[in-house]
Every structure is written in structure tokens, then in C-alpha cells.
Amino acid sequence: MKKGKRMVISMLLLLVLFAGLFGIEGAPKARSSETIKIGLMDTLTTTLAASLPWSHVGYELAVKQINDSGGIHGRMIEIVPKDTGNDPAITVERMNELKAEGVVAIVGPSSDSLAPAAAQWSRQNKMVVITQGTSSTKVSVENANKYFFSSGFNAWQIGKLLAINAVKENNFKSFAFVGTDGAAPNDVRNFFFEEAKKLNPKFKDRGDFRVSTSATEFSTIISAVMAADPDMLVGGIAGPLFISLVQQAELFGMFDMLDYYGWYTTDASNTQGFKENYPAGHTHGIIALPFWFEDAKSKQFVKEWMDMGKELGHGVIYPADLGYGSYKAFLSLAEALKIAKDFSSDSIAEALLKVKVDLPYGAPAYYREFDHMLITDVWYGDTAWSDDWEIPIGVNLIKYGEETYPSEEDFYKYAESKGIDIKERLGLK
DSSP, X not given: OOHHHHHHHHHHHHHHHHHHHHOTTSOOOOOTTSOEEEEEEEOOSSGGGGGHHHHHHHHHHHHHHHHHTTTBTTBOEEEEEEEOTTOHHHHHHHHHHHHHTTOSEEEOOOOTTTHHHHHHHHHHHTOOEEEOSOBOHHHHTTTOOTTEEEOSOBHHHHHHHHHIIIIIITOOOEEEEEEESXXXXXXXXXXXXXXXHHHOTTOEEEEEEEEOTTOOOOHHHHXXXXXXXXXXXXXXXXXXXXXXXXXXXXXXXXXXXXXXXEESTTOHXXXXXXXXXXXXXXXXXXXXXXXXXXSHHHHHHHXXXXXXXXXXXXXXOOOOHHHHHHHHHHHHHHHHHHHOSSSSHHHHHHHHTTOOBOOSSSSOBEEOTTTOBEEOOEEEEEEEEETTEXXXXXXXXXXXXXXXXXXXXXXXXXXXXXXOOHHHHTTOO
């Protein structure tokens, strides 16, 4: 072979190699062996860590499914976990560490007390953060920005649906509230009462009873609630707090007087420890994950969830709304990474607003541009026992979709009342 011809062939081979490494536009193209790091903010210590197994299963299952299906264009997702310590200052410090370690986005924290600090951090650092807990107006309005999203319940929606079913359908005339002093419990209470008064102008507020996130003793509050004599109790607590409240309320006979309305009422992280002692029939609420459905898709999801719980060393862990928020956050983020122009925060944020996510329950989910909420189907129902499950399930279910979330008009009106220009915050102007 002539020397000139060999040189031409060598140059062509180099060009092919160059194209494989750098792509058509010359931008570096990562090898498939390189992982994509996603930060995870979770409460790994303090009393709130008692609910960790359900959250753990949710995000590990999502990442397993993503990676088993090929990852993101051949690259696997790697979770980089950090402990919030249930403290806003520690949360911010750990998020700074995640940024320095090269994560492309962060999932969490889910706590109402931590999410506002995380939202402020995402705005200052221009990094995508998805909270998998309840979205309060403290986050979606007061700390709104183009990089912060929520894959969990919507507090506005919860308050509205509880009012519709308790006041309109059951004709209750009064309520009392028990909850932490968090942004989401505050919103649920306020929106519930506002909606209830629309349905019945004479609807009465019998008392607002607050507890700390480390509370274990509820006897004084339970006695005060029973003395107030409301028709119903609206709750704004979950996890260990919920368990303690319900256990002690049973001893005081509270459920002979009134029922509890809230969210996470069929959540395994709340109910699994009770077994037959859970006051099924006396708790009602909003459900995102009806794990007891009998269709093939639901059965497969439940099997994979339970298998993951055992694989992670947690034993029997039933599906829970708490972990489902993490599951949805990772799935939606993965879909966004697949279509993003690159892994810059601006590209990922833009991509999140374009994805539709196929979930085990309900219609495909999507994020809205004006509030960055992941819109999913939810159900309202009563708790009950079933011969097929050792924990309570939901019955008398009513399915709801986007129509129960705050409308764009209502959302902007609320933001305006707070003196906040949402469109400017989200870069929509």
C-alpha cells in the first residue's frame, strides 16, 4: 500500500474515533461506563428516620428500573445520599457538598420544614431540585424558581378534597386540627377551612392544636380535642407522630367520638406497625398509591417493591405514598435527562416541563409550567380491612385528576396576594 494512501486511511480512522468520543458538534461524549450522579437528601438520623425504609425502597426501586432499562443513553444512574439531620442549615451544607461532588440534580428533602431552605438553595445555585414531599405555598409560591419542582402531594388540593368529602358529602358542621407547625400542614388547614366555609358558611373551627416534630406524648392534646367536641379531626402529621397520636387516641376512646381526616392514612409507613390495632373505618384521606388494585400493572409493581424491600434488608415493606414520591421524582428526572440537550440545570429544568411519565397508577404524570407540580391522579377513600392484606386498604374510592389542583388563575391570584411575581420567578417573562 502506498504511503499516501495509508495516511488517508489513518486520518479517516482518527476522524471516526474523534466523532465517537466527541459527537457531531464536537462536545465531549461520556463513555457508558461513567455514571450520572443524582444527589439524594433524606433524613437518615433523628426520630423521623423511622420512616426511612419506605422512602429507601421507593428511590432504589426507581433507579433499578431505570438502570435495568438501559439507564440514560447507556449511562447508569448513581445515587449520592446525604443526611439532612432534619435541620435546614445542615441541609444546605450537604447540598453544597453534593454540588461539589458533581451531581446533575438533587431529589429531596421531603420535609415541610426543610423544603423552603432547599428551594432557596436551588435558586441561588441554579441547580434542579425535586422535593418528593407535600408541596406547600411556602415552596410553590414564596420560594418558587425555575429550578425547583415537586413530585409529592399538593397541600392546596388535599385541603380542597377533604372539605368536599367531609362537608359536602358528610355534612359535618365543625372541625379541629392537629398538626405540626409546618408549611404544608398550615396550608392544608387553611385551604380546608376556606373551602369548607364556601360549602357551608356556618362551618365552625373548634381549635388548632400544634405539636413538635419530636413529640411522643399526645394525651393533653387529645383531651383538649375531645373537650372541643368537633364533628371531625383534620390531621397534619405523618410517620412516628401519626402512629403515636393514633395509638393514644385509641386508649382515650377518641375514635368513638370523631374520625380522622388527612393524608397518608393508608400509607404503609403509618399503618404497617399497627397490624390489627389500626382504627380502620375511622380514618379517611387522600391516596396516591392504591397498592391493593388487582390489575396486572399494579401487581407487578407491588411485587417489585416488596422484593426490593427484602433485597435492601428491610424485610416486609409494603408500598407507601411516602416512598412513591421518591419513586416519581427519580422516574420523572430520568425521563428529563433522556431528552435534555445536555446536563446543565437549565436544560434539565426545561426538559422536566416536557416529559410525561408512565406510572403504575393513573394517567401519565407531567409537571406544570406555572407551579412545577407533578400532576398525578389521586384518590379519596375510607380505610378498611381486607382478607387479602394484613394492613388497611382504601375503600369507597373516588378518583380525581388535575381538576382538583389549584387552577392557573387561582395560583396567580394567590401569588399576587402575597406580592410575588411568579412569572418573573420562573423566568416566564
